[in-house]
Each structure stands twice: as C-alpha cells, then as structure tokens.
Amino acid sequence: MDFSPFLFQALNGFVWGWVLALIALGLSLVYGITGIINMAHGALYMLGAVIGWYVIQATGNFWVALLVAPFIVGVLGILVEALMLRPLHAQPAATIIATFAVMLILQQTVLMTFGGTPQSIEKPWPGLISIGDRSYPQYRLVVAGLSAALLVLIGIVLYRTRVGLWIRAVRQNPELATTLGIPVSLVYSLVFGLGSALAAFAGVLASPIVSVDHQMGLDILIAAFMIVIVGGLGSLKGALIAALSYSLLENLLSALPGVDPILAKIMALTAMGALLLWRPHGLFGNATA
Amino acid sequence: MSVSIKLVLLLLITVLLALAPSFISVFQLSLLSSIFIWGLFALSFDLLFGYTGLLSLGHSVYFGLGAYGAALSIKHFQLEWWAGLGIGLLLALMVAALIGFLVVRVKSHGFIIVTAVTSLICFLLAQRWNGLTGGDDGISFSVAPIALGSIEWPFSSQIVRYYFALSILLLCFIFLWWLTRTPLGQAWKLIRENEGRAEMIGYPVTQLKFVVFVIAGTFAGLAGATYALTNRFVWAGLFHWIISADGIIWTLFGGAGTLIGALLGTGALFSIKEWLSEVWKTGYPLLVGSVLLLLIRFAPNGLMGLARSFFERRGRS
C-alpha cells in the first residue's frame, strides 16, 4: 500500500496542528485566567490575517506583518477587555454574548472594508523539500517551527518571568493575588491581549496556506473551542495535545480512500465530541499546566 | 402587571393579528409570517435558556431537522401537509432525545461547545449529502393545499400561509404558557437559579434537563416544519449554529425567561433586519452586535426587563 499520501497528510496535520495549538492556547489562557469564553477569538485570528495582508500590501514584507499584526490585535484585545468585558464580571452567559457581539462587529467591519472576496498571500518562503517521492512546501515546516518556538517562548514567560508568576498566581487564587499586591485587573487585560495576539499571529502564519477571508474565523472557532475543552479548560499542555491530535486525525482520515475532506472533518469532530462525552472534564482538566 | 391584564392584552393582540390581513399589505403579511415562525423558534430556545439556563448553540439542528423532515417526506412521498409536519416534528423529537441524553450530563461550558459541535456536524453533513439535501442551494417542493371538506387553502396564498403560521404559533404559545406555570416549569427555573440546591431538595436535575431539551427541540422542529411548509424551500444553512445564535439574540433582546420576550425580540429585530436590508445591506450584523453589547451591559433582561423596572418605578412613586 502506498503510504505517501498518509505521510503527506500526516505532515499537513502536524503543521496545521501547531497553528490550531496557537489559537487554542490563546483561548485556553484567556479562559483559564480570566474566565472569559471568548467567542470573538476566531475573529481575532481573522483580523490578524487581514491586518497582515494590509501590512504586506504596504511594506511588501511578510515578517514585518508577522510582528505588527499581532501587536495591533493584542492592543485591541486589551481595550476590548478593559472597556467591554470587565464590567460583566466573567458571568459565562454574559461574556459569551458580549464576545459574540464583538465577533459580529469585527467580521462585518472587515467585510465592509476588506471586502467579501478572499485574498491570497504569497508564501514568504517559497522553497520545496523532497519527502519520499513528493515535494512539500518548506513554508509549512517553517510555520510549525515558528509556532513551536512561540509556544516555548510563552512557556518561558509563564514559568520564568515575574509577569508569568503573576499570571499563574491570579489563575490559582485571584483574591490572594490581590492581597499580595499583584495588579489583577492589569493581568486580566494583559492576558486577554496576549490571547488575542496569539490568535492574530496564527492568522498571519496561516494566511499563505489558507486564503484571507472575513469568515475564516467562523470556521475555526468551534474546532478551537472543542480542542480547548477536550484538552481540559485552562490546561496549556492539554490544548497542545488536543490540537495536534485533532489535526492529525482529520488529515489522516482524509488520506483514506473514499474519504473527502468534509467527511474527514465530520469524523474528526464526532470523535472529539465522543471523547468529550466520555471525559467531560477533558484530558487534563483541572490541571494547572 | 397582574395576570388578568396580561391576558386581556394578549387577547387583544391576537384579535388584531387575526384581523390583520384586511388592513395590511401582502409584504407585511409575509414579514409577520416569518416573525411567527422564527418567534416560535425563539420561544423554544427561551424554554431551554431563559427558563432552565441551558445555553445551547445546537438548537438550529432541530429546526433544520423539522424543516427537512417535512420537506423530504412531502417531496418524495407526496404526503399531506399535516403528515409532513408530523414527520418533521417526530424527527426533531427523536434526534433531540438522542443528543439530549448524551449532552445534558456535560457541565456548563462543555455543554455550550458540545451543542455547537452538534450543529457544526449536522451542517457539514447536510452540505456533504447535497444529493439529499440540496446543500447550500437547497431544495424546493410543492405541497397539496389544506383541505377542509370541499374548501381548499393553497400554500401559494400569502393569506393561507399567514393564518397557518399564526395558528401554529398561538397553539404552541398557549401550551408553553401553561407548561411554564406548572411545577415542571418552575423546576426548570430552579435549575437555572441554583442547580445544586435543586438537586439537594429532591429535583432530578439531569432528567429535568433532558426533558426540557427534548421539548425545546421538538418545538424548534415544529417551527422548522412550519418554515418548510410556508416557504416550500429548505437549505443546508438552516443547520448552521449562526441560526441558533439568532435565536439567542432575539430572545435576549426581548427578555429571556418570559416567553413573550422571545416573541417581542424576534418581532423587533426581524423587522429591523428586513428594513435594513433595503437601506444598508451589511449593516444588520453591525447593528445587532452593537445592540447586544449595550444590552448585555445595561439591560441584561431585555425589553421585558426594562418594562418591568419602568412599571416598578412608577408603582413606587
């Protein structure tokens, strides 16, 4: 049996899994620390890609876009949290609805300015690498590498810096953190900004692979949530493992004869959904990863 | 406002609505018919979310199943309108029972996402099996007129469609009005308010959640079947979770947990949507987003909540 389509899809799944992991990580961080279920997270991913597109149009440089877009979206995230979400005191239904509203507004604004036609972006790294008897775009591997690097960076920030300590303290016990002099509100805003920036970063990275479109966040949102919950709400390790597993599963399934991408997606979603029913707290739920 | 005043008001509105075809345009009748159908959808959602506190993003599944159940059974088996309606309703009920059984055990955030996943899966399935479902292009069909003795009321007539939708809405509303006043209806409120204590008092919370999930799904299916019959067109997009989101928004805008709020919210926002689509096509989601933000921050109990505090303030002064 010819295994190269499986290998090919495994690579695709692996690469895309890292992108999903970035998105899920942002979502999980925000939920784990602020308690906000951010329905706008997909829109922030999309916004990153769109702003990245504009930056590339202006400067012609992808890497500049990769730095600028997440920064802008991160700042936007901080503003949204401080102005619109904080007064809601993290009540689940209220934050879901409010962030859903933000999603609507972002999506429509992009539709009105950027337009409804999907745009494509050239790969900034055009080379191909031979794997077996096939060639694989080098850029995709770069995506995986950059995502992994960013995840490691986040890990370092969380576990080796003072800000990271603050974040983890607030997550464990917000009241105690306040009495220790940690500026909890600032931490909340920063975390939301960080989560938004992560989504935007993933958006820019993904834009040469998928096309930039005002609805690209919508498609990814539900999968991202599911990954976060299957991994265990608030568990970063869980989000990574769940993201890679889901993406690998979906892509490998599509390599099977007779299975088209949509069916593969359905099967992968069903599998994850079933996993969630069996383990409602997720794989690493309640862990303080 | 006492119950009797409310009843009189409702009666008045019903009479007005019944007489409407004699003094409003066909276009407005069509708008109202849509409001009745989507209002029923919002009502079913209010039962689930407003009364019991279960935020389901998968409610569109049952609407879609009701619509497709009616459409496909009528199209392929030439059934009468009432058989199509019944099949749509039954299909929604059975799937709601199946999914509900699995899903009500999941805790709050997981529940929201798992229900969203169910609608995503159904939407993808509907798109993929486009031979059966017509995918995003949908399928249209024709149905035999409603026959009463020798009188025939064809679905091609806007007036027939209007009264059809209105009758179904009225019947469902009366039933749900009664249901929410029974101890069962109150039990759902207890679950919303303090699930843990409800369980400790002796209420079988998981079973009660299952019951409301199935009932709400069934009424969503009925709304879907009515949609199919009045539009004689269904498409895969009916399954998308964005449709569930619409239901949530309309219910919240009118005021969750009041039943009437769901209808008011649907009426208001649907009309605005229609009006905007003439004037500013892409403006509607922007408007809804902004309204939602203001709403959730300053008037979380929607129109009905605002009305209630208005009357309370007047009562005190």
Added chain:
Amino acid sequence: MIILETKNLSKDFSGLSVIDDLNFSLSRGEKRAIIGPNGAGKTTLLRLLTGELRPSAGDIYYESTKISGWSSHTIARQGIARTFQIVNLFLNLTVEENIRAAAQVNHLWLSWSPSIRQTTETILALIRLDNQSRRPVRELSHGDQRLMEVGVALAQKPKLLLLDEPTAGLSPVETRALTELLHQLRDITIVIVEHDMEVVLALADKITVLHRGQILAEGRPLEIQENKQVQEIYLHKNSLASERSEQ
C-alpha cells in the same frame, strides 16, 4: 428504632483521610448534635449522608436500606433534608417561591398539589417570614436567610433533618429564636452540627464528638462535658469559639 447508621464509613480526598472507619448510628426521633474541631469531618459526614459525596469505603443505611451510592435527589426524596453552612438558596426567587419549590417536590409535575398553599403558609408562619413572602431572598437580612434555610428544608417534610451550623453568623437574639424553632420540631429526627455549645445543650439528647474523622466520644451532654479527652481537644478550643460569638 435505628433510622440511620453508617458501617465502616470512610472518605478520603487525594489520600487525605477525612472520615475514617466511622460507625455512627441514630435512633428515630433523636436530637443528636455533632461537635468537633474544624476539620474533624462534620460537614463531610453530612455530605456523605445526603449523597453529595460518594464514600471511599463503607456503607450508609437509612431505614435499613442501603443508600450509599444513591444520587442526592433520590436520597432527598426518601425524607432526608439538609441545610447549608453558607446560604444556598434561590436568591433571585421570592421567599414564597423558595418554600413552595421544596414543598412541591414530592408531588405531581403538571399540577400544583392542593395542599401546597397550606404547607407554604404553615412554614412561613413557623419561621415568621409570612409578611415577606413576596420579597426576593437576596433582599433578606442574613438572619432571615438562615431561617429560610431551615424553612426550605422543613418544607420538604423530612423524616431526618440535617442542620449544618444553622446559627453561624447570627446574633444572640436570632440564635435564641432559631433554637426555639428547632425545639418545636417534635417528630423529626435531627442531626445538628454546631459550634455554639449553648444551642447544643438546649437541643441535643445526645452528642457525638468527631475528631480527625473518627468518633472521639458519644453520650449525653453532661457526660460529654465532663469527658477529659473532649475537654482537652475540643471544649478547650470551643471556649475560643464562644468568646467570638459573644462579640
């Protein structure tokens, strides 16, 4: 007649043993107080009895039926009701709605029991909140909310009433009112977890002293007060508690 007993009941949390091989038994109609230092396992015991927690080992028998492992709502319907240390009511619903919810639980789903009005009024009169029946519970004073806790539990018409520190945070006047109310409950078997020794001595036929998840001593109030071990471990600490409650 034994109404409740536990056999070798144990509960541990992540290796930490909170209830340890407990053999506890209760007679019908008895008024039993459970006292002990914080962390002795008193609330955990109540939670095991109501089904909120599953035992790690051992069994619980209620009216000779094994109930360990049953769900809380099933146990509640057998006639066991509980109040909570921290107010755990339906805060946004009215006083009447709270009581009515508990009163209706053993009746039909689709129609209100004809006796519901009667039961609700009786309970409201008993806890002296009948003039506030339409107020949302969150607007009541803390003392009234604690009375509501008892009212809701009583509305369930329980055979066994478990009270978890019902007088916590109450003024001496409020404490006395509640104690009097509890004193009037004749036919119900009562287990009361309390730190306030005055309340315990006023109500209890028998006291069980819990320490580190085991029964340290059990007997009539006078015996317990004179028990040297109990004095050392608990009553000595309790003198601090009674100082606090007098402030």
